[in-house]
Amino acid sequence: MTDKLLEIQNIYKKFYLYSSRLRRLFNALGLCSKGSKTQEIQALKDITFDLAKGECLGIIGPNGAGKSTLLKIISGCMVPTDGNVIQRGRILSLLELSAGFNLSLTGRENIFQSGKLLGYSIEELDRAIESIEAFADIGKFFDLPIKLYSSGMFARLGFSMYSHLPCEIFIIDETFAVGDIFFIQKCFLKLEDLMKQGQSILLVTHDMNAISKFCQRAMLINEGALEYIGDPKQAISQYYHLERSGKRVDDSKSNKNDPELQEQITQEMFPWPETSESCDMNSLGLRNANYFKVISFYCCDQNLKSCNSFHPGEKLLVFYEVEIVKFIGVPIGSIAIWNEKNISIYGKSTYQTKEANKKPLQSGQRLRFMHEITLSIAEGVYTIELGMAGIPEETLGQLDVMSDEMVHSQIIPDAVTNKATAFSVMFGSTRNIENSHHGLVNLKSSIKTYISNKE
Amino acid sequence: MSGYQNHTNYFEYIISAGKDHLKHKFLDSAGGLFWAVFNPLFQIILFSLVFSNIFMPEKTGLNSFDAPYVVYLCIALVPWLIFSESVYESTNAIMDNGYYLKKMPLPTWIFVAKCNLAFFIYSCIGWICVLVFSFIMGVQPTLWWLISPFILLLFQLLAFGITLITSVLNVFIKDTSHGTALLLQLIFWSMPLVYYVNIVPLILRTIIDYHPVYIYLNALRSLIIKGECPSPLLLLACVVIPFVLIWIGISLQKHMEKDVRDII
Structure with missing residues (x-):
C-alpha cells in the first residue's frame, strides 16, 4: 500500500x-x-x-x-x-x-x-x-x-x-x-x-x-x-x-560564468563568489547609466553562495563589479534595502566608510564592491537597490568638515536600480536565530540595569 | 479523475437547493408570495378580458371544450407560464452558478436540475390553485384529475431536457438566452392557449395536435375539462420526448464539459 x-x-x-x-x-x-x-x-x-x-x-x-x-x-x-x-x-x-x-x-x-x-x-x-x-x-x-x-x-x-x-x-x-x-x-x-x-x-x-x-x-x-x-x-x-x-532558471546554464571572469576572480585576493549565479545584467536596468557599466551583481550568504533567503541575524553579502565608461572622479557605490511597503530601512554608500576606494578611476578600469550587511531586521521580503555615482577626490578629503548638504551637492549621481534583487528574512525551523530586538530593525543601542533595593 | 462525490449527494443537493431557489426567488422579496401569484394571475385576467369579452368566443361556437373560457385558459396558461419561465431561467443555470463550478468539482447538469426542480414545485402549487379554481367554476372532478400531476411532471422534464441543451449553448453563445426568450414567444402563439383551436385553419390543426409542447397542455385540458385520457400515442410521445432530450442534453454536457469549464 x-x-x-x-x-x-x-x-x-x-x-x-x-x-x-x-x-x-x-x-x-x-x-x-x-x-x-x-x-x-x-x-x-x-x-x-x-x-x-x-x-x-x-x-x-x-x-x-x-x-x-x-x-x-x-x-x-x-x-x-x-x-x-x-x-x-x-x-x-x-x-x-x-x-x-x-x-x-x-x-x-x-x-x-x-x-x-x-x-x-x-x-x-x-x-x-x-x-x-x-x-x-x-x-x-x-x-x-x-x-x-x-x-x-x-x-x-x-x-x-x-x-x-x-x-x-x-x-x-x-x-x-x-x-x-x-x-x-x-x-x-x-x-x-x-x-x-x-x-x-x-x-x-x-x-x-x-x-x-x-x-x-x-x-x-x-x-x-x-x-x-x-x-x-x-x-x-x-x-x-x-x-x-524574469527568465527561467536553468542551473546547468546559469552556473557557467564567463571563464575569463572566473580566471580574474581566482587571481584577486578580494573575496568574490566563485560559483554563484550573477544577476542578469540586462534586467538589472541601471537607469540613465552614462559613467558605469555593471559587470556582475551577486547576492550571497556568508559562505559566498548565492542566496536569497536568510534568517534574522545572518550576514548578507552583496558583490558587484562595475566598469568605468567615462571619468566621474571617485566612483561611489551604494546599497539600499526597501521593505514590502516600499520603506527604505537601510542605505549606505562607499564614501560613508573608511575601507572603500578613495581614488579616482579612469575609463576602462573596473572596480569591485563587497557590501556586508548583518540582517538584524524583521521577517519579511526586501528588495535591494543599487546606486552608482561619483565624487571629486578633493571632496572626499574634506568630508569631516562638510555638511551633509554640501557633500550631496558635490556628488554626481549616475544611475540607480530599485530592483537589483529581492531576498527574504524568515525564522527557520531550527529556531537557531538571533533574538536581538523587536520591530523592523535593530538600532544601535545599549541597555543598562541597576538593582535599586530599598534600603 | 478527482470527482469524489456520488450521485446520492447530488440529489440531496438538488432537492435542498431547489427549495432554497424558490425561497429566495419569492420569499426574500418585499411582496413575498404576492408576486409569485400576481404575475400569472395578471396575465390570466388580461387574456380573459381581451379574449372572452372582446372576441366573445363562446358565442361564436368555437369552443370545443365544455367549460368557461377562463377555465380553458387557466389550465393551459398557468403551466405554460411556469414552463417558459423555467426554460428561460434554467438556460442561464450554468452561467449563474459559475462561482460553484470554478471552485468545486461538480457536474454542470445539477444546476439545471436544481432550477427545474424549483419550478416543478412552483408548478405544483400553481396547479393546485388551477384545480380549485376549475372546481369553483363548475368543472366536475373526475379520477383523471389524479393523472394530471404526472403530465405536469413530464412537462417539467421536457423543460429539463431542453435546458440541458440550451444551458450549454448559452456558455458558448451568450445570445442563447435572448434567443430562447424569443422562441418561447413564438411557441406560445403557435399553440391554441389563449385562442380556440377551432379558429385555426383545418390543415394546421393536425400539426397542432402533434405540437411537441402543446400535447402536454392539451392532455391537461382533456383530463380536467373533458375527463378524458389523451390517446396512447400522445401519452407515449409525452413520455418519450423528454427522456430523449434529457439523454441528448446529458451527453452534450459531458461531451462539452472540458470546454465549458475552460470558458467559465
Whole structure:
C-alpha cells in the first residue's frame, strides 16, 4: 500500500483562443477542423509530482505561471488536456476567497449548501458547524447573507469551513493574503494541527515565510513548467532569482560564468563568489547609466553562495563589479534595502566608510564592491537597490568638515536600480536565530540595569 | 479523475437547493408570495378580458371544450407560464452558478436540475390553485384529475431536457438566452392557449395536435375539462420526448464539459 495520496502524472493543459464563440462551439461539438483554433496557450507542460500522507507541499511561481490552473485540475474543476491525476482520498480545495459560496445565502446556509455539494452528509455538517462558527469568529454575520461580508470575513468563513471538514488532501490557494494578522496566525496553527493529524496539504502562496515554515518540499512553476521541486529554501531562492531576472532558471546554464571572469576572480585576493549565479545584467536596468557599466551583481550568504533567503541575524553579502565608461572622479557605490511597503530601512554608500576606494578611476578600469550587511531586521521580503555615482577626490578629503548638504551637492549621481534583487528574512525551523530586538530593525543601542533595593 | 462525490449527494443537493431557489426567488422579496401569484394571475385576467369579452368566443361556437373560457385558459396558461419561465431561467443555470463550478468539482447538469426542480414545485402549487379554481367554476372532478400531476411532471422534464441543451449553448453563445426568450414567444402563439383551436385553419390543426409542447397542455385540458385520457400515442410521445432530450442534453454536457469549464 503506497503512502502517496496524490500522484500527478504528466499533466498538460492547453487553452485555445478562437476567432469567435460560434467557432469554439462548433469545435467543441467536433464540427470544426483543427485549423480553426487561432491561438494556443500552453498553460501547463508535463507536470509530474506526488504528495505523501501528512506532507505539506508548497507551490510557488510568478503570477500566470500556472499554479491555479494546476490546482483546479487537481481539484477536478478543470479537465487537463493530457495526463492523469490519481487521488487516494477526499480532496478539499479552497480555491481563492469565496470558495464557491452563494452571495444571497447566509454563512451558515452556505456551509450546508457547499458542504452538501462537496459530498458531506447533513450529520457530518451538523457535527462540524459549531467549530466552524467558532473558528470563523464573525459573530452575528454568520447568519447574515454573505454579500454583506468583507473580504476578510470571506476568508474566515472559507478557511474555517474547509479546514474543519474531514478530508485527506487539503488544497489552499492564496487565502492568507487577506485577513488580519490574528486570523493568519490562527490559520497556520490550524494547518499545523491538520498536518499532525496526517492530512496532506498543497499550499499555493506568495508568502515565502509560510512556504519555509510549513512545507517539507516546495515546487517552483514557471511558464507552466516545473522548474524545481525539493528543498523549500532552494525553491524560494530560485523563485527570487526568477522574479528578478524574469527568465527561467536553468542551473546547468546559469552556473557557467564567463571563464575569463572566473580566471580574474581566482587571481584577486578580494573575496568574490566563485560559483554563484550573477544577476542578469540586462534586467538589472541601471537607469540613465552614462559613467558605469555593471559587470556582475551577486547576492550571497556568508559562505559566498548565492542566496536569497536568510534568517534574522545572518550576514548578507552583496558583490558587484562595475566598469568605468567615462571619468566621474571617485566612483561611489551604494546599497539600499526597501521593505514590502516600499520603506527604505537601510542605505549606505562607499564614501560613508573608511575601507572603500578613495581614488579616482579612469575609463576602462573596473572596480569591485563587497557590501556586508548583518540582517538584524524583521521577517519579511526586501528588495535591494543599487546606486552608482561619483565624487571629486578633493571632496572626499574634506568630508569631516562638510555638511551633509554640501557633500550631496558635490556628488554626481549616475544611475540607480530599485530592483537589483529581492531576498527574504524568515525564522527557520531550527529556531537557531538571533533574538536581538523587536520591530523592523535593530538600532544601535545599549541597555543598562541597576538593582535599586530599598534600603 | 478527482470527482469524489456520488450521485446520492447530488440529489440531496438538488432537492435542498431547489427549495432554497424558490425561497429566495419569492420569499426574500418585499411582496413575498404576492408576486409569485400576481404575475400569472395578471396575465390570466388580461387574456380573459381581451379574449372572452372582446372576441366573445363562446358565442361564436368555437369552443370545443365544455367549460368557461377562463377555465380553458387557466389550465393551459398557468403551466405554460411556469414552463417558459423555467426554460428561460434554467438556460442561464450554468452561467449563474459559475462561482460553484470554478471552485468545486461538480457536474454542470445539477444546476439545471436544481432550477427545474424549483419550478416543478412552483408548478405544483400553481396547479393546485388551477384545480380549485376549475372546481369553483363548475368543472366536475373526475379520477383523471389524479393523472394530471404526472403530465405536469413530464412537462417539467421536457423543460429539463431542453435546458440541458440550451444551458450549454448559452456558455458558448451568450445570445442563447435572448434567443430562447424569443422562441418561447413564438411557441406560445403557435399553440391554441389563449385562442380556440377551432379558429385555426383545418390543415394546421393536425400539426397542432402533434405540437411537441402543446400535447402536454392539451392532455391537461382533456383530463380536467373533458375527463378524458389523451390517446396512447400522445401519452407515449409525452413520455418519450423528454427522456430523449434529457439523454441528448446529458451527453452534450459531458461531451462539452472540458470546454465549458475552460470558458467559465
